[in-house]
Amino acid sequence: MELFGEQVAQPELSCDQLEAILVLLAQQTGLPLFDAYKESCVKRRVVARIRRSGCLDVEQYLRYLQQDAGERERLVTSLSIHVSQFFRNPTLFETLQTVVLPALVQRTAGRPLRIWSVGCSAGEEPYSLAILLVESFGEQVAGEQFEILATDIDRRTLAQAEQALYDADPTLRGVSAARRERFFTEQDGSFKLCPAVQQLVRFRQMDLQLVADYPQADLVLCRNTLIYFNRPAQEKILQALADILPQDGILVLGKSESMPAPLRARFATLDPTERIYSRR
Structure with a gap:
């Protein structure tokens, strides 16, 4: 990604790190794991939240997620799909x-x-x-x-x-x-x-x-x-x-x-x- 002419690195997210984020989310919110969702979809949305949160890496985001209830709510919202309209189809x-x-x-x-x-x-x-x-x-x-x-x-x-x-x-x-x-x-x-x-x-x-x-x-x-x-x-x-x-x-x-x-x-x-x- 390029921001104001400078290259900004996308956060790398391993399978273990993704699992750690989802486990933390489940523990803190009481919601079941999102592990039944397609991994590519979940990973893409988690990476987007990390980027928007301003965290520089996954470990920093994990700490942020643990401390901030608002971010946990935002991540749950991001992982949920909301595209609809009246009388669709x-x-x-x-x-x-x-x-x-x-x-x-x-x-x-x-x-x-x-x-x-x-x-x-x-x-x-x-x-x-x-x-x-x-x-x-x-x-x-x-x-x-x-x-x-x-x-x-x-x-x-x-x-x-x-x-x-x-x-x-x-x-x-x-x-x-x-x-x-x-x-x-x-x-x-x-x-x-x-x-x-x-x-x-x-x-x-x-x-x-x-x-x-x-x-x-x-x-x-x-x-x-x-x-x-x-x-x-x-x-x-x-x-x-x-x-x-x-x-x-x-x-x-x-x-x-x-x-x-x-x-x-x-x-x-x-x-x-x-x-x-x-x-x-």
Whole structure:
């Protein structure tokens, strides 16, 4: 890297040093290790934090990390992935609204339909689902017949989600003018989601590696999350999702994700384009 015409050395990070940082982070924050994440992704983000912290080497950063709670929080945030917007991949939400949700409603008649948004970031995905439910079933029915749980590992983004205040671009780029007028109120250049939609979603901090904490669900959206885990962790997570879904329950993955071969005995492909799977 070059800064003001001078070469600034990038911090070298060995596997042992990376492990020491992650162990310290786990001990100090109470969060599990990030060792199930792809090493290249984790290392790149840790190196970026070391550089931004102003530390000259890894040992100095370790001392800094041990002493400064704010830096530990910043590192956790950096290691968590937060790229989302309302109605990301619009054709998926059209399929959910016209095909998937009506079928699930018929199948779960007599009890609430349970929806789980995994890696919900600042709430864009679960709130998009809540908007669909209000449009299709009305506010009262949506509140009585559906339960939406949204989880993420990062407390900061969950706090943002509960505020439900968003910038127009890029977060609301996929929201039509009609939906923006109906469901949002402008506040000082940002947009506040209406209470009728907000109250349909519950937020909870959760680490996806803790499979024993998974809730029962009829529809799980786990989009663009598995790509950051290594293959054994992916398969462990998908096996656990299969365990908490009923027969014919629905799992949605991201566009760049696919069902590993060992899991195909547990999931049937319903829509290969939208990555929609049914629990066998």
